[in-house]
Amino acid sequence: MNVIDIRNVVKIYNDSEVRVIAINGVSLKVEEGEFMAIVGPSGSGKTTLLNLIGGLDKPTEGEIMIGGINICNLKGSKLIDFRLHNIGFVFQSYNLIPVLTARENVEFIMQMQKVPFKIREKRTIELLEAVGLGDRIDSRPSKLSGGQQQRVAVARALASKPKFILADEPTANLDSKSAENLLDIMLKLNQDENITFVFSTHDARVMKKARRVITIEDGKIINDEKRG
Amino acid sequence: MIWSIAWKNIWRNRVRSLVVIFAVMIGVFSGVFLVGFMTGWINQRIHDALHYEISHVQIHNPDYLLNEEMQFTITNYKKVEDFISATPGIQSFAPRVKVFGMAQSDWASSGLIIKGIDPERERTVTDIHKKIIAGEYFEDEKGLPAMILGSKAAEDLKLLNYEITEEKLGSFDVNLKKKLQSLSGKRYRTRKEFEIALKNVLGLEYNKKDMYNLINHFAFYRLRAKLTVTLQNSKGELVFETFRLKGIFDTSNDMFDGITAFVRAGELKKALNIKETDYHEIALLAKSRNDAVTVASILKEKLPEQNVMSWKEISPDLSYYNDFMKILDFIYVGIFLLALSFGIINTMLMAVLERVKEIGMLMAIGMNKVKVFIMIMFESVMLTFTGAFVGMLISGILIYHLGKTGINLSMWAQGLEAIGYASIIYPAISFDIYIGVTLLVIITGILSSIWPARKALQLNPVEALRTE
Numbered sequence: 001m002n003v004i005d006i007r008n009v010v011k012i013y014n015d016s017e018v019r020v021i022a023i024n025g026v027s028l029k030v031e032e033g034e035f036m037a038i039v040g041p042s043g044s045g046k047t048t049l050l051n052l053i054g055g056l057d058k059p060t061e062g063e064i065m066i067g068g069i070n071i072c073n074l075k076g077s078k079l080i081d082f083r084l085h086n087i088g089f090v091f092q093s094y095n096l097i098p099v100l101t102a103r104e105n106v107e108f109i110m111q112m113q114k115v116p117f118k119i120r121e122k123r124t125i126e127l128l129e130a131v132g133l134g135d136r137i138d139s140r141p142s143k144l145s146g147g148q149q150q151r152v153a154v155a156r157a158l159a160s161k162p163k164f165i166l167a168d169e170p171t172a173n174l175d176s177k178s179a180e181n182l183l184d185i186m187l188k189l190n191q192d193e194n195i196t197f198v199f200s201t202h203d204a205r206v207m208k209k210a211r212r213v214i215t216i217e218d219g220k221i222i223n224d225e226k227r228g
Numbered sequence: 229m230i231w232s233i234a235w236k237n238i239w240r241n242r243v244r245s246l247v248v249i250f251a252v253m254i255g256v257f258s259g260v261f262l263v264g265f266m267t268g269w270i271n272q273r274i275h276d277a278l279h280y281e282i283s284h285v286q287i288h289n290p291d292y293l294l295n296e297e298m299q300f301t302i303t304n305y306k307k308v309e310d311f312i313s314a315t316p317g318i319q320s321f322a323p324r325v326k327v328f329g330m331a332q333s334d335w336a337s338s339g340l341i342i343k344g345i346d347p348e349r350e351r352t353v354t355d356i357h358k359k360i361i362a363g364e365y366f367e368d369e370k371g372l373p374a375m376i377l378g379s380k381a382a383e384d385l386k387l388l389n390y391e392i393t394e395e396k397l398g399s400f401d402v403n404l405k406k407k408l409q410s411l412s413g414k415r416y417r418t419r420k421e422f423e424i425a426l427k428n429v430l431g432l433e434y435n436k437k438d439m440y441n442l443i444n445h446f447a448f449y450r451l452r453a454k455l456t457v458t459l460q461n462s463k464g465e466l467v468f469e470t471f472r473l474k475g476i477f478d479t480s481n482d483m484f485d486g487i488t489a490f491v492r493a494g495e496l497k498k499a500l501n502i503k504e505t506d507y508h509e510i511a512l513l514a515k516s517r518n519d520a521v522t523v524a525s526i527l528k529e530k531l532p533e534q535n536v537m538s539w540k541e542i543s544p545d546l547s548y549y550n551d552f553m554k555i556l557d558f559i560y561v562g563i564f565l566l567a568l569s570f571g572i573i574n575t576m577l578m579a580v581l582e583r584v585k586e587i588g589m590l591m592a593i594g595m596n597k598v599k600v601f602i603m604i605m606f607e608s609v610m611l612t613f614t615g616a617f618v619g620m621l622i623s624g625i626l627i628y629h630l631g632k633t634g635i636n637l638s639m640w641a642q643g644l645e646a647i648g649y650a651s652i653i654y655p656a657i658s659f660d661i662y663i664g665v666t667l668l669v670i671i672t673g674i675l676s677s678i679w680p681a682r683k684a685l686q687l688n689p690v691e692a693l694r695t696e
């Protein structure tokens with residue numbers, strides 16, 4: 001089953017004098033359980049594509065179906081609620097609320113979903129243990145390394161039980177060791193729990209771990225390679 | 229959860245938040261305290277006016293009010309008295325004879341309103357007996373009829389004299405004593421004269437406040453002095469009646485103290501040649517200030533041939549004071565709230581702009597606008613509330629304390645007394661104003677946070693997250 005089904009998507013930025021065609025007719029299907037990287041040179045449209053899939057931005061043309069729902073038709077708080085319940089996000093940075101501990105950051109999203117306290121508490125600890133932070137649950141983000149912070153972000157993204165997780169250059173601010181470590185954790189979650197990941201990256205070593213790599217250039221998919 | 233995030237967010241910038249909390253605290257404190265101070269002041273002014281001068285209700289023959297001639301006494305006085313005694317809600321009342329007379333001491337003369345009273349009954353209505361600053365209130369006198377005179381009137385009649393005596397020099401330092409001794413034995417009849425004499429021996433540059441105290445130290449009232457009062461009797465003839473100065477009262481209101489004298493009603497009646505049951509005025513106290521209006525309207529109905537007035541009619545300015553002060557309170561509180569709201573808007577705008585990325589991230593992952601709005605609102609409400617709570621506590625305690633001990637303004641009291649204000653203020657605040665001011669502060673906090681909170685809502689998560 002396709003969790004993501006994009007059809008002929010075009011995104012044109014039309015502000016001021018410049019007219020930028022950031023995405024130029026992209027169609028793409030992602031199935032449940034995929035571990036997919038989006039690569040391409042700077043300015044090729046990776047972030048734009050992820051934002052469109054994540055419902056953070058609207059396409060100029062085309063349809064974006066998430067779990068069978070065309071999110072282009074969702075507006076305002078309906079769209080925000082859709083994101084809350086269906087999509088997990090990991091950003092490059094500023095993922096966490098600095099005044100909350102790792103545990104509270106993970107719990108927070110489930111609270112917004114009105115998950116009962118008991119379940120919330122149990123799941124939070126399980127998730128933080130799964131990303132290897134069982135011993136740091138009560139640390140604030142400022143007391144964690146960049147890699148650890150990104151792992152909390154992954155745990156937080158998983159907490160809402162989304163259909164898939166979108167990560168725009170999650171390793172961009174990490175050293176290679178932390179980057180590899182983060183990817184290993186993501187991969188393990190993908191293999192053990194069948195969690196779907198879609199992420200963008202510049203990093204060749206990160207790319208290597210992906211089981212499907214999509215290359216875009218000038219807003220077009222120029223290569224779609226599936227591995228083992 | 230949003231509560232606790234908001235509370236934690238406040239402490240991200242500890243100094244800034246503390247400054248705001250402190251400002252709110254000072255604002256609430258000064259707002260509540262100022263209102264309390266004003267209220268105390270006005271209460272005092274009204275209390276004094278009611279208990280020394282006008283009482284709660286006055287009854288006259290209507291003609292007496294039109295032209296204050298002494299033949300217009302209260303008709304059927306006995307009947308009126310019986311009526312009053314039978315009316316509920318009245319605490320006490322006292323009848324008076326009231327005439328205008330020209331008083332003459334050995335050195336000066338001055339016009340006076342002379343109130344002929346029954347001292348014991350008068351005690352139950354006015355508190356003049358508590359305000360005797362020299363001599364004493366009426367008590368079985370012998371010889372000449374006694375008069376109790378206002379301090380300012382005594383001064384006008386040159387009955388406030390100044391003399392340097394050995395006894396009063398007692399503990400002065402040797403140097404000053406020597407200088408002052410050169411003036412001893414001489415009696416000065418006016419303050420001015422004495423001041424000039426003092427300046428001559430002490431030098432012009434002598435400290436003003438010390439001079440003031442020095443003059444007061446050597447002042448004394450010429451008790452037992454004779455005062456001859458010229459009156460018109462019931463036949464229209466001028467008569468002279470001599471009184472002996474028995475006591476001086478000082479109510480802190482120069483206007484009243486400058487023109488009022490009390491004598492015994494019986495003696496005044498004899499001089500005026502009017503009947504034992506003739507009175508010009510009945511002053512009465514209701515159970516409370518607010519009952520006065522009701523009591524007055526009952527009496528008005530029962531005593532149609534008399535003129536009955538409550539204190540609000542006798543002295544409308546007293547109730548105007550009240551209203552006027554309320555308006556001032558509002559203006560003050562309004563200005564303060566305006567300043568407060570600018571402070572909060574500024575702080576919360578900074579707090580929002582500092583956290584653009586974070587708020588953008590929260591909206592991206594699924595925090596809806598209502599929650600973002602509430603989070604920002606909570607922050608400013610908590611900020612304001614913390615300050616308001618502390619400010620309220622401090623001002624409440626202070627007002628409670630000072631309401632008992634009073635605030636002594638005697639340093640500036642001279643000027644105040646001239647316009648009828650007492651020099652010790654007992655701040656008071658009613659519970660509803662106390663709560664009202666505090667609520668206004670909190671409402672201001674909420675309203676001021678709307679703009680910054682809306683600013684947060686306008687953020688586009690994509691834009692917010694993009695910029696590095």
Ligand SMILES: Nc1ncnc2c1ncn2[C@@H]1O[C@H](COP(=O)(O)OP(=O)(O)OP(=O)(O)O)[C@@H](O)[C@H]1O
Pocket residue numbers: 013014015020021022040041042043044045046047048049
């Ligand atoms: N809000 C915008 N307004 C105008 N142009 C935009 C906007 N956002 C992106 N673009 C343009 O769209 C194109 C694609 O940008 P995008 O950020 O998606 O690239 P990217 O592949 O993520 O690049 P990078 O690897 O540097 O992150 C670029 O040419 C960029 O300048």
Ligand SMILES: [Mg+2]
Pocket residue numbers: 046047048168
């Ligand atoms: Mg990008």
